[in-house]
Amino acid sequence: MKKNVSLKDIAEKVGVSTALVSYVLNGKMEGRISKEVAAQIKAVAEELNYRPNQIAKSLKTNRTHTLGLLLADIANPFSSQIARIIENEANKLGYTVIIGSSDEQVEKSKSLIQLFLNRQVDGLILSLPENSEEIVSDLKEKGIPFVLLDRYFPEISTNSVTIDNYSAAEAAIKHLQENNIARIGIVTYETSLFHLEERLRGALESCNGNATVGKVRLGNIEEDVEAAITAFLNPENKVEAIFFLSNLLAISGLKYLNKLQVTIPDQLAVIAFDKTDAFDLFYTTITYVNQPMNAMGVEAVKLVQQAISGVPTETTVNLQTELVIQHSTTG
Amino acid sequence: MKKNVSLKDIAEKVGVSTALVSYVLNGKMEGRISKEVAAQIKAVAEELNYRPNQIAKSLKTNRTHTLGLLLADIANPFSSQIARIIENEANKLGYTVIIGSSDEQVEKSKSLIQLFLNRQVDGLILSLPENSEEIVSDLKEKGIPFVLLDRYFPEISTNSVTIDNYSAAEAAIKHLQENNIARIGIVTYETSLFHLEERLRGALESCNGNATVGKVRLGNIEEDVEAAITAFLNPENKVEAIFFLSNLLAISGLKYLNKLQVTIPDQLAVIAFDKTDAFDLFYTTITYVNQPMNAMGVEAVKLVQQAISGVPTETTVNLQTELVIQHSTTG
DNA sequence: ATAATCAGTTTAATCGTTTAAGCAACTGGT
């Protein structure tokens, strides 16, 4: 692998010091440098196809222009979509993104964050698993710029970008009630993640007790979803609609409902929190809570960039969702 | 943001030189260092919670332990799945991965690769868009370690990990023929990407002219897929089965077939190249060509790591696919 | 004539590591 062209190479070829080359190529000290030399330096840089070594630059400036992005799992559509948006947005601002998947494990999160920090990222965008409070307070204490995305911890005040989970769930239930659906089965994860608790709270408080909840363990999604649905379909439960509190739960659920040949919406209404491309292949369109993915990504990058540039805020950006009404609840 | 602990801090606290600290913490010069001092250094490092600055390390060693991964679009399931596998595999070997999405554009690919190189990545894993031959030969010439993934250019010999697209398509068609399906509609992209050409060639050569091809423009997937399917369904074409040469095409296609209320497999058989979670929500299971995603990721990382460590190979790893036969072709 | 100003450039320190080379104090063989 050929050695890269360095400032020194240019300096030697032109016959000046590396300092001058640096000044010229960075456009500093404009006006204090003779036009001819500047032009020559630029020409030689071009000729040798000079690319600054970001590593060296970073060492000196203490800025890597890199962000660490921690997601639950880059292979799941919610994560990969948001990753894409953040990648774009970060690139626009001159940042590169390193991504890691926590698999909802605190230990993995810790070690990925440590890895990010060892690589001197300028800031972090984090979607943390449950029980990560310690991670958050650690980062706060160390003064590392970060922003929480999607998941947050109400007892710790931080920069964060979230959606209004409570209202979103509430709106979903209201919509069902307006369509004369009273008894609702709610499928959620067995978790202490605040955003999911809020969704559940929003749903339950709107249901006035007319709800059955099925909790799903992370390691056992398929089976537990099936168990929950089976319970819902037990005639004595009289469930008329299922509200899935995440898109993965909805996929599992719809798959099972397909298998059971329960027809949507005739025998059962369905509503999902967050959408996925997969819904497109279902025989009927699915009503869902639409998350403003783009805004989430954009705001997260904006906030972390603010934090990096030293603005000492603890800003919570709370975004509104939109209920997209389709045939699975109105058929 | 607090300053990080450096070798110097440890050295001062213990009262030795930074060199010694470095030797101890890297386990070099074992036996030439007194056990007591070594222990003390380690203790202080632990106490101060020392984390080596990877940037400084990289500058000196010329190794960043970072890989650049270029994908078509991290938001699409094929890309994000492979990204996940590569991330895991790379992490195991001590590499961090930076991901970029080319959006099938050569210019974007170039600038992302340049960005990767500016950040001194040790190697590249690339899924390039069409007409990227120049990029590949450039990299070859510069001696930069890289491996092509999924897409490759037959006229340029490089490290690459691919599947046997020809055989895969052939097997798919053979399967249809065994089920007495003769007239086949093939949906592919309008592209010169070799892997897609191979799929098409494999399919066509097995069809003995009994095929109609629909080509889809990248910017216009939805509409063009619909147009292709409309043509297939024209009675004079007598198409009995549709073979989608990529999962995104299949999603679009199935969605449209849903809309048209064409029943699969009764009125039409369907077979897809590569699968996606979305198939799970279709009312019938879809026969598809299964790509060995895991092996692809693993082999790609293995090859690039070999290239990085200086093994001067031009190895093509060609993996076999598996036809997963389900109801969409056998109903 | 002398000092001050200014343009144009260089010097040299620095970021946090790594690592070859050097050095001092022992040990042991002859």
Add this chain to the structure above:
DNA sequence: ACCAGTTGCTTAAACGATTAAACTGATTAT
């Protein structure tokens, strides 16, 4: 008593950039 070899450590250069400070002539002001 002397050289060689070992042990245990330090020195200092280097990686490739940035940047404050210094320097050199020339020009202008007093």
